[in-house]
Amino acid sequence: MSATSEAPGRRTHTVVDSPCGPLTLVAEGEHLVGLYMEAQRHRPDDSAFGERLPEPSGPPFAETARQLEEYFAGRREVFDLPLRLCGTPFQRRVWAALCEIPLGETWTYGRLAEHIGRPTASRAVGLANGKNPIGVIVPCHRVVGSGGGLTGYGGGLDRKRALLEHERALPAAAGARQLPVF
Structure with a gap:
């Protein structure tokens, strides 16, 4: 996965079907800038999709x-995929760390905060996680509450549960992971 922080350009979008329901893909030029589910929290107004x-x-x-x-x-x-994630430096740092959570595993908000070197920022990490503009691909669904339970997910807890169950059914990742640079 590659990412860039170039200036935004003309946006276009399309909708694809998935087991999670319709997914709206948003692009600026050749970069993916959004992947949104129906009725997703923090989903921009459709007029922002071009x-x-x-x-x-x-x-x-x-x-x-x-x-x-x-x-x-x-x-x-x-x-x-070529990604362009638009957010604050802190948000982009959290989103990059999300891509380091191995497939089929979950981390707590606290572990994610520790991973980025901000052990007391689990609440801020949670807020950044919730504003992830590219769901599924930047796997914010892999973050759980401190007790391991499913907590807030912009796409809804049923979708989060389904994504996690799906990933646990996949074979364990082999070899090195390709990480984005945000």
Whole structure:
């Protein structure tokens, strides 16, 4: 996965089907800048998504749709897409750390805070986690409460549970993970 922080450009979007319901993919040029579920908390107004393209064709939509299909079919463990994550430096740091949580595992907000070198910032980590603009691909669903229980998820707890159950059914990741640079 690669990421950049270049200036934003013209936005377009498309919608793809998934086991989690319709997913709205948003792009600026050839970079994916959003993946939103229906009725997702912190989902921008549809007017912020730009022109709707009827099919997920061209970059980055075709490749994103293909990789999501492979992920949901259990044939992909790591995404390799050009991302542009727009947020504060702290948010981007949290989102980069989310990509370090191995497939099929969960971390607590406290562990994530410790991982980024801010052990007392678990609440701020939770807020940044909740504003992740690229769900599923940047796996904010892998973060759980301090007791290991499922806590808030912008896409709803049923979706979070389904994503975690799906990932636990996948074979363990083999080899090194490709990490984004935010």
